[in-house]
Amino acid sequence: MKTIKLFLFLGMFGISNIHAQKISGKVTSNNEALPFVNVYLKGTSIGTTTNENGFYTIEDVVPGNYTIVASFTGFKNVEKQITVEGNVTIIKLELEGALSLDEIIITGTLKAVSRLESPVPVEVYSPAFLKKNPTPNVFEALQNVNGVRPQLNCNVCNTGDIHINGLEGPYTLVLIDGMPIVSGLSTVYGLSGIPNSLIEQIEVVKGPASSLYGSEAVGGLINVITKLPENAPLVFADSFISDWGELNLDIGFKSRIGDNTNLITGINYYNYSNPIDDNKDNFTDVTLQDRISVFQKWDFKRNNNRLFSLAGRFFYEDRWGGEMQWKPSFRGGDDIYGESIYTTRYELIGNYQLPINEKVNFQFSYSDHDQNSVYGNTEYLAKQRIGFGQLIWDKPIKNHDLLFGLAARYNFYNDNTTATTEADKIVIPSIFVQDEIKLSEKQHILLGARYDYDDRHGSIFTPRIAYRFKPSKDDIIRLNAGTGFRVVNLFTEDHAALTGSRDVIIEETLNPEQSYNVNINYLKKLYTKKGQIYTFDTSAWYTYFTNAIIPDYDSNPNQIIYDNLDGNSTSKGFSLNIDAVLGSGINASVGATFQEVSQNENGIKTRQILTERFTGVWSVSYKHYPTNLTVDYTGNVYGPMRLPTLGDLDPRSEYSPTWSIQNIQFTFTGLTNLELYAGVKNLLNWTPNKGNPFIIARANDPFDKNVDFDPNGNVIATADNPYALTFDPSYVYAPNQERRLFFGLRFTLN
Structure with missing residues (x-):
């Protein structure tokens, strides 16, 4: 963390000890005046900000003992005990910068x-x-x-x-x-x-x-x-509720066992049990959930500061959504439609540094996932176990920073679908090497390569190269190029393939996807004479895919067709992030991304479904230090994206509109160890049903009991079904949850 020295000069003048006094002074950073710094007396509403030349004056201060605070976003607060009695006092204080490129x-x-x-x-x-x-x-x-x-x-x-x-x-x-x-x-x-x-x-x-x-x-x-146990608070809790009936609770603590073992324990509980149907389609707008997660992390102190840590997590969730009349007794039946999912999950993570002279670490993880779910009357039962281990040797030598790795991954997957005739078991061994070469103080180049062997697909080689040029301490240019690969298991990643609302068609044996990518990034930090700090981060990228596996929703509205693309798929675009400390307690962040994701098959270029052309995000925060009140305004905006409609007669829009979710929050930090916060989510009250006749197709007939089909399986338009639709909940691009208030409390004991 970059350290910035701040000199706070306090001049205290007074007429007598029984009259109000005046405090004045100057705030500097690196021997330069720092404007717009908040200076106030802790526990009072008395304060001011420095002017453009770094000077400040606090009027009408009753003589006595105070804690004076100098606070500027981007730096840690500096506090000093002072006595106001007319004497001039010069105080040298040191601040640590908080907004830095040195994370x-x-x-x-x-x-x-x-x-x-x-x-x-x-x-x-x-x-x-x-x-x-x-x-x-x-x-x-x-x-x-x-x-x-x-x-x-x-x-x-x-x-x-x-x-x-x-x-x-x-x-x-x-x-x-x-x-x-x-x-x-x-x-x-x-x-x-x-x-x-x-x-x-x-x-x-x-x-x-x-x-x-x-x-x-x-x-x-x-x-x-996650936090190291020694860096976590002694006790912490964070809980909020919303006027929709949502309750979220985080609690935890750290403890010490013996002289060499620290641990932290954290528990998250979330409950939402209030069915709401504001869009009047007789389906829950938001899924009901009852979830608990317990996380624990152990850190063991060893000789020569060698690492040894273990972490584990248990997760259980019961979630359901569907028709408002649904109860657990309807689970799996065809009378009242509901989607009910019971999930049980265990995880273990470890990192152990071998007791040898070389820096060699053994890292490992294991997860066990058991899912019991029904989508209407379609049952999906699945188990997945993933074991992972790798040895990493970190070996720096002159002008080279080498990394060698041996890894192995065990995958077990089984479900009750007809596509899975037997459990999928595979071990994928890997070896990788990386070398960061110091060409000069300003130029580095990184070379890396990985070799994986998959019994189903043979050898897979993925190289990469990265070049870094650092013209100054606050500028950096990066050029990266590399390849990627992905082995596909449809039923672990595409929800629409599970629901039963569409038939899944796999037209061929699916080969691994391969990608080729290049991107350039420029990062710049800028300080102004007014004490403002800006960080600019911009990137441009291009990715080319072969063997792409993209679900086809268009050829048949009642099917999802999977095959390897006979052509190519590309993703290209550019993005810009700007973070700014503007002074007077204001900091802001804004970002935008413009992109094109498309596929080209048989000479026909098609825009990828559910992919926006542009997106923007922002965050603006203002802290009024004398009152300990912070206001945060956050939001995002998304451009139109192509949506999965069900044929030419479907009255729903083929493209989403430009839409935005915006939020505001007020936080009070004036109490010891406590923070109080409240706000409004989705200020604009945006939901995707606006401008559409409905969101869920055939919500009145979720089991398609009154849908007529021709001999080829195509839906026939009837008086009861004029748009020739089947039940389909996959037309979704934004949350259905409307505007809501929330209130919360944080407690921290260090």
Whole structure:
């Protein structure tokens, strides 16, 4: 963390000890005047801000003892005990910068390096980011990350996945503490239940990372890094409720066992049990959920500061959505439609540094996922077990920073569908190597390659190259190129393939997808004479896919057809992020992404379904230090995307409109160890049913009992079904939840 010295000069003048006094002084940073700094007396409403030349004056101060606070967004607060009695006092204080390019990251290269030094562009999101718009899970929290979109895949059960730069969720690998523990089935459910209070930071890499992380890291990856026990609060709790009846509770504590063991325990509980049908289609607007997650992390102190940590998580969720009359007794029947999902999940993560002179770590993870679900009268029972282990040897030598790795991944998957005739069991061994070469102080180049062997598909080779040029301490240019691959299991990643609302057609043996990617990134930090700080982060990318597997919703409205694309698929675009500290307690962040994701088959170019052309996100925060009140205004905007309609007669719009979700929050921090917050989500009251006659097709006949078909299986238009539709809940692009109030409380004891 960059350290910035701040000198606060206080002049205290007075007429006598019984009259009000005046405090004045100057605030500087690096011996330069720092304007718009908040200076106030703690526990009072007396305060001011420095002018353009860094000077301030506080009038009418009664003589006595005070704590004076100098606070400027981007720096840690500085406090000093003072006595106001007319004497001039000069105080030297030191602040630590909070908005910096020096955040420590590990995702891009599997090494802990500063963000500025990494040859791979990595975006970092702190707990402060999560607090600006409190959510019950990480999935929803990512809605304000530029180029990242949480996509709901079903109007009924509200399962979803994460899109990065327009690519579908199966292209995104999600990790916890660097381990690929969230994948397959758990991509749908695994981002729920990670206690936000235990998150140290979230790192996002956009673009292929298969050379380090293997299959699934094709579109990008998200690494959720949890706190070290020694850095966690002694006790913490965070809970909020909404006027829709949602309740979210995070609680936890850290403890010490003996002299060498620290641990943290976190529990997340979420409950929503209030069926609401504001759009009057007789279906729940939001899925009802009852979820608990227990997380524990152990850190063992060893000789020579060698690492050894273990973490585990238990997750259970009962969720359902459907017709308002649905009860558990209707589960699996064809009288009242409901989608009911019971999920039980166990996870284990470990990192052990071998007791040898070389720096060699053994990292491992294991997950066990059991899903019992019904979609109407279609039963889907699935089990998935994933074991992962790797040895990493970190070997720096002159001008080279080498990394060698041996890995193996065990996948077990079984379900009750006709497509799975026997359990899928496979072990995929891998070897990878990486070398970051120091060409000069300003130029580094990174070379990497990975070899995987899959019995089903043979050898898979994924190289990459990254070039980093650092013309100054606050500028960096990165050029990255590489390949990615993905082995597909349809039933672990496409909710529409499970619901039974469409028939699944697999036309051929599906080969692994292969991608080729290039992107360029420029990062710039700028300081103005007025004390403002700006960080600019811009990227452009191009990704080319062969053997792409894209579900075909268009050829037959009653089917999803899967095959390897006879052609190619591309994703290209550019993005810009700007973070700014504007002074007077104001900081802001804004981002925009423009992209085109399409496929070309038989000379016909088609825009990918459920992919927006542009997206924007923003966050504006203002803190009024004398009253300890912070206002956060966050939001996003999405451009039109093509939607899965059910044929030419479907009256629903083929494209979504431009839409936006916006939120506001007020936080009070004037109480010891406590924060109170309240706000409004979805200020514009936007829901996708606006402008559409309905969202769920044939909601009045979810089992298609009154649908007529011709001999070829096509729907016949009738008086009862004039649009020739079947029941289908997959027409979804935005949450159905309307405007709502929320109230919350945070307690922290350090």
